[in-house]
Amino acid sequence: MSNLNELAATLRLPAEPLRTPMFIDGKDYAGNTGEFVTRKSPGHGVPVTATPRACVDDLNAAVASARRAFDDGRWSRLSGEQRATVLLKTARLIRDKVETLAYLETLESGKPIGQSRGEINAAAGIWEYAAGLARVVHGDSHDTLGADLFGLTVRQPIGVVGIVTPWNFPFFILSERLPFVLAAGCTAVVKPAELTSTTTLKLAALLTEAGLPDGVVNVVTGLGAVVGQALAEHMDVDMMSFTGSTPVGRSVLAAAGGNMKKVGLELGGKNPQIVFADADLDDAADAIAFGICFNAGQCCVSGSRLVVHRSVEEELVARVKAVFEKVRVGDPLDASNHVGAIVEARQFDKIRGFIDAGRRDGAQLVHGGESTSHGERFFIQPTLFRNVQPQSALAQEEIFGPVLSVTSFDTFEEAIQLANGVPYGLAASIWTRDLQGAISSFREVQAGRIWVNCTITGGPEMPIGGVKQSGIGRETGRYGVEEYTELKSVHVQLGKRPRWIA
Known part of the structure; x- marks a missing residue:
């Protein structure tokens, strides 16, 4: 890391590709193939990073880890205050690492370094905003059902969420999804674009440093046609969040039909x-x-x-x-x-x-x-x-x-x-x-x-998403947490229930 920090501080290109393993069940994970996707910087034409080329077995291990972490309640049953504490610490760690994260983002994506710094800092702000929402997720009550019946709506985390992110804003778009997933109490398997995976892997390590329990967030790297497709089809995944092109969004929607999982899509635009x-x-x-x-x-x-x-x-x-x-x-x-x-x-x-x-x-x-x-x-x-x-x-x-x-x-x-x-x-x-x-x-x-009278501006307080062939669902804002929950209606009988047969 010291060498990476030095490279980031001086904005020099690495002498050889920076290798980063996958992250499953709270630790580095090498994968089963032994193969890597080597990324050349599109702004410099030289190899800069290498990440594992995962197979379906690696994806299955990540989903199993997220499933265990959700089902045993190590995250979903924590208080909103406890979850918020982890999200706030994550935001602080992101700000501490802004130069390194921005450097890696620029190497892989080709975006200007100043833009990368701005996006990393803005992403930290989203984590801070989502931390507040972790403490205000709530349902409702209905006291109008009569003297003998009381109603509740309970908002609960949806479960294991698969997140597939694109190459154009790898860190920022993930930060428009993952902190809201976590604020809701869900666990996640993240599949970043193979061209720009490194900052997502670095974020996973920061989450562990911030106190996130093992298995709550897992990152699998590799080709979308292999691990992304397997994630969308997986029967133990309860929801898919996909950001990318409209044609691929259609395939995600079709793949999700196996277990009728909920799908959130942010797709193309011609604005x-x-x-x-x-x-x-x-x-x-x-x-x-x-x-x-x-x-x-x-x-x-x-x-x-x-x-x-x-x-x-x-x-x-x-x-x-x-x-x-x-x-x-x-x-x-x-x-x-x-x-x-x-x-x-x-x-x-x-x-x-x-x-x-x-x-x-x-x-x-x-x-x-x-x-x-x-x-x-x-x-x-x-x-x-x-x-x-x-x-x-x-x-x-x-x-x-x-x-x-x-x-x-x-x-x-x-x-x-x-x-x-x-x-x-x-x-x-x-x-x-x-x-x-x-x-x-x-x-x-x-x-x-x-x-x-403005364009491409605003903060995480407002929802984002599309209509027509630009997507389904909404991210960020209070809607961003609600997107990753299910509503449960509860009817409570007060006193004796009227008998069907006297």
């Missing part, structure tokens, strides 16, 4: 930035550029569609282009850069394919389009297309890269139709100075999360 004629165009332009460049556009709530009133389209596009021209793309370990690397070659090629399709479909390339993959270092300049047809691939499909499409409208009704005219409904931003127009817009726009 509109709706700009009305009265908007503050300077503010909107900066936010729009941020919304599509953040994490190199590899963000499920990225504002990838600019839907703008025709009267201000030309002016706004010029302002967005001016912001794009100031965006620095490059080495993610250089804190002066705004945008880092694309996560891997497949994603790089996919984004490039959409840019080529935009050119072929007749959209006007206003800015960007350039890319480089020299030395397995994957970078794409922020790209802006104008005159994008609403039914084209640029406007309909999730690109997951720094590519912004622009479509104009003339009326409020047309703006709403364009905003809702995709299969997704994850997020949206609305830009207007008119309060009535803003309220009318967020009432009509089909999305689980909406920002007015």
